[in-house]
Amino acid sequence: MRKEECFYLGKIAKKFSFKGEVLIYLDTDEPELYENLESVFVEHNKHLVPFFIESSSLHKGDFLRVRFEDVNTEEDADALVGNGIYLPLSMLPKLSGNKFYFHEVIGFEIEDQRLGVFGKIAAINDTTAQPLFEVLNGEVEILVPMIDHFLVKVDRENKKIIMNLPEGLIEMYL
Numbered sequence: 622m623r624k625e626e627c628f629y630l631g632k633i634a635k636k637f638s639f640k641g642e643v644l645i646y647l648d649t650d651e652p653e654l655y656e657n658l659e660s661v662f663v664e665h666n667k668h669l670v671p672f673f674i675e676s677s678s679l680h681k682g683d684f685l686r687v688r689f690e691d692v693n694t695e696e697d698a699d700a701l702v703g704n705g706i707y708l709p710l711s712m713l714p715k716l717s718g719n720k721f722y723f724h725e726v727i728g729f730e731i732e733d734q735r736l737g738v739f740g741k742i743a744a745i746n747d748t749t750a751q752p753l754f755e756v757l758n759g760e761v762e763i764l765v766p767m768i769d770h771f772l773v774k775v776d777r778e779n780k781k782i783i784m785n786l787p788e789g790l791i792e793m794y795l
Contacts, residue, residue, distance in 0.1 A: 622662055622669050622671070622707075622709065623669070624664075624669060624707065626709060626710055627662060627669065627707035627708060627709055627710060628707065628708060628709075628710055628712075628713055628722075628724070629648065629705060629706075629707055630645075630647060630648065630649065630655065630661065630706045630707060630708050631645050631646045631647040631648045631649070631685075631705075631706050632645065632646055632648075632703065632704060632705050632706060633645050633646075633663070633701045633702050633703065633704050633706065634646040634684065634702070635702055636695060636698040636699065636702060637680075637686055637698075639694075639695055640688070640693060640694075641688065641689070641692040641693045641694050641695065641697050641698045642686060642687065642688045642698065643686075643687055643689070643692075643698050643701055643702065644680060644684045644685070644686055644687075645661075645684065645685045645687055645706055646683060646684055647683050647684065647685055651714075652679055652682065652683055652684075652685065653679065654714060655685060655708075656677060656678065656679050656685065657677070658674055658677065658708075659673065659674060660672060660673045660674060661674065661706050661707065661708060662706070662707040662708065663701060663704050663705070663706060663707075664704050664705040664706075664707065665701075665704055669707055672689045672690070672692075673689065673690040674687055674688070674689060674690070675688045675689060675690050676688045689701075710724075718775070719769075719772055719774065719775050720775075721775050723745040723747065723752075725777075726742055726745075726754075726775070726782060727742055727743070727744065727745070728741060728742065728780065729741065729742050729780045729781055729782050730742075730779075730780065730781045730782070731754060731756050731765065731781070731782045731784065732781055732782070732783045732784065733783075733784055733785070733786045733791060734773060734783065734784070734785045735785075735786075735788070736786075736791055738781075739756065739758055739763065739791050739795075740756035740757050740758035740761075740763055741756065741757055742754050742755070742756055742782070743755050743756065743757045743762075745767070746764070751766050751767065751768065752766075752767040753765060753766055753767060754766075754767060754782075758794070758795065761794055761795065762794075763791060763794040763795075764794075765784070765786065765790070765791075771784045771785055771786055771787075772784055773785050
């Protein structure tokens, strides 16, 4: 399985027991969706390796307590701590309305109700306090805050995001 075909679910945060159990931090708003997984992909040396789950249960909200097959000692568990956990994109729950996954809108046109289409979404920057659409307009990169109040419609059929942006936001880039 290639990383491009998967989504990041979380990471192995720490060991849980002397018998090889680990706690996986789930980077999701709905951890309960992932309580009964059969397997996950663990990133190891930049490769995704399948691990089968013997047992799992939610632990303190955002954590999943997991016992993997063939991970039976503290040393085995130690080797996994800090590694990312991935699942195939096909396992993502479908979203509708104005909710979207970041990877889903890459390549969508972005339109302001006042100015019309002003570019295509090239990437999403979520390393800032407020996630940003990185929009390309020719050679010009425009950063657009992903604020629910500005978002009018996610048009999946026409691959377009329609926004109502404050006057001057786009103009300062062009």
